[in-house]
Amino acid sequence: MSDHLPTSRSRAVQLDSFGGPEVLGVREIPAPQAGPGQVRVRVTAAGLNPMDWIMTADADTAARFGLSLPAGFGTDYAGVVDQVGAEVTGFAPGDRVFGGALSRAVADFVVIDPAGAAANEAHHTPEGVDDRTAATFTIAGRTASAALAAVSPGPGDTVLVGGAGGGVGVFAVQLARMAGARVIGTGSAASSEFLRELGAEPVTYGDGLADRVRALAPGGVTAAIDLYGTETLHAARELGVPDSRICTIATKVDGVPAANGANAAPGALEEIARLVAAGRLRVPIAASFPVEQIHRATELQAGRHVRGKIVIDL
Structure with missing residues (x-):
């Protein structure tokens, strides 16, 4: 000031x-x-x-x-x-x-x-x-926490995160990795190295997304979080992910869980702060x-x- x-x-x-x-x-x-x-x-x-x-x-x-x-x-x-x-x-x-x-x-x-x-x-x-x-x-940390809770990733899961390099994405990618999941993150070609540094395997968004993800993860994708619109949601459905394990934050689609910061569990924000203080999560x-x-x-x-x-x- x-x-x-x-x-x-x-x-x-x-x-x-x-x-x-x-x-x-x-x-x-x-x-x-x-x-x-x-x-x-x-x-x-x-x-x-x-x-x-x-x-x-x-x-x-x-x-x-x-x-x-x-x-x-x-x-x-x-x-x-x-x-x-x-x-x-x-x-x-x-x-x-x-x-x-x-x-x-x-x-x-x-x-x-x-x-x-x-x-x-x-x-x-x-x-x-x-x-x-x-x-x-506050907003991004809570929103990411709520989105992760909606799809509950863990070891053995491969999670597709749409908009992985954005404000919520940087939290969501790292939290999913901490939970033991493999993370594939969408972004522009120029963001590939940034996404790798977060712990995500990068894939470019746009037409043909599902095919590119399938090539990266021939064993399948088990959960998805769409942080931007509906492109990742539609790709996840094409890849056979059930609606119950897809989450959106920027739009609502019938049958698909939607998350926002207000849905976050009590203490979620304090946990984010503790993880950052401990050097386990970076922003x-x-x-x-x-x-x-x-x-x-x-x-x-x-x-x-x-x-x-x-x-x-x-």
Whole structure:
């Protein structure tokens, strides 16, 4: 955060109309204050996710998430507690935390109810995990955990992961490998080495996907997670994977389990953080931008070709 900014004021990314990255602006607003049961976090980093710009693209979608204008932007954050309201236990000024603040995380300060539901929460950041990394956990980590739980991979499984190099994919690939499964991940030809480094065997997406997967895994594919649309789902069906062991996150198809972060098991996020702190799971940061470059960062995110995560520094 800028050293010159008084703690009574806050920069925040806001939008006054729904649309694309061009509607986002950095505004100076009164800093929110922590009330009873709340903590205020001085945000140092905010991770971007596709849902951030999907939620704010049009009024109908925004309304489904309870958003109205003017709205903030971004959900994942990491930073340091700087105010603690009455009746709060377990948090003190100076504590490093991460969590979710639905569509208001890209700001110098966020006020959180630590006992709140998902996307209004704070968790202690483990030692050894930097704030940029912690700012990527909440949505992608929870979503990957829920998707893995839906197909329950284990030793002997071969899992096809569609969109394996994206923000959720980097978590899903590594978690599936930790569970003992073989992972085949779809991506562009240019992402092959990146996917190998994550532990996936790369296969290019597009027409003929099922044939390319069949050549890689003549013994068959037993589960699939489609993190992008339906191409991986259709390829998995063509390869004989039963619908009960296919999961989508970006679309709903009758008979196929759909997962999102809200479905994640209690403690899933803390487990992700522990795995990162222990060096067992890594989160590639594709790029970081100062908050003043929010347009550029969001355009890159919305292009859906990023390998890993994009983070805003505050």
